[in-house]
Amino acid sequence: MGGRARLEVELEQLTQQIRYHEAAYRAGAPEITDDAFDDLVDRYQELAGQLGLDAAERLDLQPGQDHTAGFETVEHRVPMLSLEKLSPNRRDSSGEPMPLSDQLSAWFRRRRKELEVEEIPIIVEPKVDGISVSLLYADGVLRSAVTRGDGRKGDVITKQVTQLGTVPTKLKGSGKGELEIRGELYWPLTEFARFNATLEKPLINPRNGCAGMMKRKDPAGLDETGIRAFFYQIAWDEGVKLPSTQHETLQWLSDRGAEVYLSEVFQTVSEEKALQHCEDYQARRETLDYDIDGMVIKLDDLGLYARLGATGHHPHWGIAYKFPPERKPTRLLDIEVSVGKSGKLTPVAILEPVFVSGTTVSRASLHNFVELERKDIRVGDTVLVEKAGEIIPQVVEVDKSKRKRGAKRFVVPHACPTCGTEAVSEEIFVYCPNPTCPDQVRERLRHFASRQAMDIDGMGEVLVDQVVDKLGVRSPDDLFRLEVDALAGLDRMGHKSAERVKAGLEEAKGRGLGRVLNGLAVRHVGETMAEDLAAYFKTADALLEFAARYVAEDEEAVETVAPAKSSERGAIEGLARKSADSIFHELDSPAVREVFAGLADVGVSLRVRAADVREVADVAGKTFVLTGTLPTLTRTEVTKRVKAAGGKVSGSVSKKTHYVVAGDDPGSKHDKAQSLGVTIIDEAALLALLGDAD
Numbered sequence: 001m002g003g004r005a006r007l008e009v010e011l012e013q014l015t016q017q018i019r020y021h022e023a024a025y026r027a028g029a030p031e032i033t034d035d036a037f038d039d040l041v042d043r044y045q046e047l048a049g050q051l052g053l054d055a056a057e058r059l060d061l062q063p064g065q066d067h068t069a070g071f072e073t074v075e076h077r078v079p080m081l082s083l084e085k086l087s088p089n090r091r092d093s094s095g096e097p098m099p100l101s102d103q104l105s106a107w108f109r110r111r112r113k114e115l116e117v118e119e120i121p122i123i124v125e126p127k128v129d130g131i132s133v134s135l136l137y138a139d140g141v142l143r144s145a146v147t148r149g150d151g152r153k154g155d156v157i158t159k160q161v162t163q164l165g166t167v168p169t170k171l172k173g174s175g176k177g178e179l180e181i182r183g184e185l186y187w188p189l190t191e192f193a194r195f196n197a198t199l200e201k202p203l204i205n206p207r208n209g210c211a212g213m214m215k216r217k218d219p220a221g222l223d224e225t226g227i228r229a230f231f232y233q234i235a236w237d238e239g240v241k242l243p244s245t246q247h248e249t250l251q252w253l254s255d256r257g258a259e260v261y262l263s264e265v266f267q268t269v270s271e272e273k274a275l276q277h278c279e280d281y282q283a284r285r286e287t288l289d290y291d292i293d294g295m296v297i298k299l300d301d302l303g304l305y306a307r308l309g310a311t312g313h314h315p316h317w318g319i320a321y322k323f324p325p326e327r328k329p330t331r332l333l334d335i336e337v338s339v340g341k342s343g344k345l346t347p348v349a350i351l352e353p354v355f356v357s358g359t360t361v362s363r364a365s366l367h368n369f370v371e372l373e374r375k376d377i378r379v380g381d382t383v384l385v386e387k388a389g390e391i392i393p394q395v396v397e398v399d400k401s402k403r404k405r406g407a408k409r410f411v412v413p414h415a416c417p418t419c420g421t422e423a424v425s426e427e428i429f430v431y432c433p434n435p436t437c438p439d440q441v442r443e444r445l446r447h448f449a450s451r452q453a454m455d456i457d458g459m460g461e462v463l464v465d466q467v468v469d470k471l472g473v474r475s476p477d478d479l480f481r482l483e484v485d486a487l488a489g490l491d492r493m494g495h496k497s498a499e500r501v502k503a504g505l506e507e508a509k510g511r512g513l514g515r516v517l518n519g520l521a522v523r524h525v526g527e528t529m530a531e532d533l534a535a536y537f538k539t540a541d542a543l544l545e546f547a548a549r550y551v552a553e554d555e556e557a558v559e560t561v562a563p564a565k566s567s568e569r570g571a572i573e574g575l576a577r578k579s580a581d582s583i584f585h586e587l588d589s590p591a592v593r594e595v596f597a598g599l600a601d602v603g604v605s606l607r608v609r610a611a612d613v614r615e616v617a618d619v620a621g622k623t624f625v626l627t628g629t630l631p632t633l634t635r636t637e638v639t640k641r642v643k644a645a646g647g648k649v650s651g652s653v654s655k656k657t658h659y660v661v662a663g664d665d666p667g668s669k670h671d672k673a674q675s676l677g678v679t680i681i682d683e684a685a686l687l688a689l690l691g692d693a694d
């Protein structure tokens with residue numbers, strides 16, 4: 001494989017990993033530490049830069065990531081970027097690990113060169129682990145508060161911030177002029193504990209709790225939470241006379257009634273001392289009433305900032321030092337293998353209970369057998385445990401010095417531990433291929449009934465387990481055949497609850513094909529893929545007929561979803577050849593066909609729900625490509641609306657593109673569209689096509 005090809009493969013792998021871990025993180029179940037995630041993104045950015053990927057294709061530059069439905073979004077005057085980080089895992093060009101001190105001096109060497117100065121005054125501040133916010137004050141009065149969002153556009157939370165009562169709505173003694181101040185909304189630990197004690201279902205941690213609170217549509221009651229904000233930067237100003245250094249800026253803000261961490265800052269001209277301070281500060285961490293996840297090392301002279309500029313993802317005036325998460329040793333008592341809903345076999349560590357970052361840990365996922373082998377984890381070992389994203393326990397590594405003689409390597413199971421069927425491997429995973437495997441049946445039914453899938457009211461995991469164990473339910477359609485009397489006879493069920501479940505089942509029959517497909521737990525079919533398949537094929541019959549043709553290698557069918565030419569995109573966005581093979585084979589299997597027949601039999605709707613698509617004649621069947629910044633809509637919104645109207649959004653321009661929608665600063669796609677003679681339209685024209693005149 002050539003150099004470039006190798007990089008492309010690595011980039012593709014990174015893309016998959018990042019997507020996966022991002023989804024896990026958002027689902028509240030991160031599997032790797034924030035540091036490890038940052039490293040993936042760092043490497044991704046490095047490769048994407050080397051390969052010259054354009055912004056629209058880059059995972060890290062996709063907007064709309066942190067938008068909450070129902071909130072107005074606005075563009076930031078100055079993008080809210082993330083900070084470059086000193087990372088314990090970074091390596092130099094020859095692959096040697098790079099000490100933090102070397103990374104920091106390399107960073108300062110570049111600044112000195114760029115600025116042509118010898119000595120650089122440094123300021124070190126704590127990095128509070130909260131939610132970034134941008135606050136606009138005009139003539140000293142708070143006009144708007146906006147979340148970081150994707151860095152380019154954020155959600156307007158002015159009402160929510162105002163309601164807190166802890167963030168000044170007026171800056172003391174302020175004259176005319178406008179200011180955009182950056183700060184961090186945070187929940188003081190004592191306030192969080194006090195508030196959490198009043199909740200029936202406690203919040204997981206102050207950071208996520210704070211993020212959730214600030215996205216409450218109704219701000220009433222937010223003043224009782226005790227959430228506050230630290231201010232750390234003036235990002236933009238007009239008509240205001242401001243200090244010329246960071247430490248004076250903090251003082252200036254403080255004089256105007258804004259909370260700053262002035263007492264916590266450290267000033268020096270020595271990089272070594274700055275780093276030492278970061279390391280020493282860890283001890284102080286325990287004594288603070290707020291969570292910090294590291295420190296920020298900044299240049300103090302603001303006059304230098306403008307001369308430094310920024311890359312697309314990091315400003316050049318500062319770098320973050322992240323604290324390593326708490327790590328505790330414990331003994332690995334056993335390795336269990338669990339069977340998931342699509343048959344995936346996952347090794348799970350059974351640990352001697354150990355207290356880490358606030359909770360007792362006794363089990364931890366080991367993710368997959370490749371990972372297990374790479375870390376060379378053996379039963380009886382002393383392992384180090386930490387919490388990823390401070391929530392999900394991880395086995396980080398083995399303390400090999402404590403390994404007992406004769407400890408055996410874990411053998412990847414050749415058969416399913418539950419049903420004994422011979423296991424099969426697919427990429428890095430191992431599966432039990434038996435669709436009637438008892439564990440799979442149970443996990444699948446739990447998933448089918450769950451909120452994300454068929455959302456069957458009253459059918460929680462405990463009830464699913466009972467109907468499997470006591471009423472012999474095996475397949476989703478069996479659920480709909482359950483009688484009220486049988487349900488009423490189960491533990492902790494009465495006639496009333498049984499009737500409620502039955503009503504829930506009746507209601508669920510109309511959820512539509514997308515939900516059904518998601519509920520069947522077909523490998524590689526998540527929520528989005530399920531909806532996209534439903535929107536494209538419309539009915540289960542059409543989908544199954546297509547699956548049969550695809551499996552029979554009908555050229556037209558294969559070409560529709562997985563075009564041979566890599567420059568073209570298939571009818572279903574984001575469906576790669578390999579997943580298509582797997583999905584259509586599984587859909588065409590007798591087991592899945594039987595489930596569909598059963599569902600049809602009990603009256604479950606197997607068509608796409610009318611409400612999910614409202615085809616618009618001018619858009620249906622057309623392919624759109626987006627480039628540049630649109631005046632009002634985000635990329636995610638446009639994609640959603642075009643898809644709902646029956647159109648497609650693709651990432652790159654080809655002769656088959658019908659329209660290129662261009663906004664401000666359009667990229668190379670605009671030029672390509674011109675050279676291919678593709679119609680270029682603006683946002684207003686797109687809205688007109690969508691039949692939206694406003």
Ligand code: AMP
Nearest residue numbers: 082083125126127128131132184232296
């Ligand atoms: P990250 O998102 O980890 O790249 O870090 C950047 C974020 O750190 C910013 O968006 C801020 O919200 C947050 N932050 C917290 N404290 C500070 C500080 N003292 N200076 C700059 N950023 C800070």
Ligand code: ZN
Nearest residue numbers: 416419432437
């Ligand atoms: Zn099995």
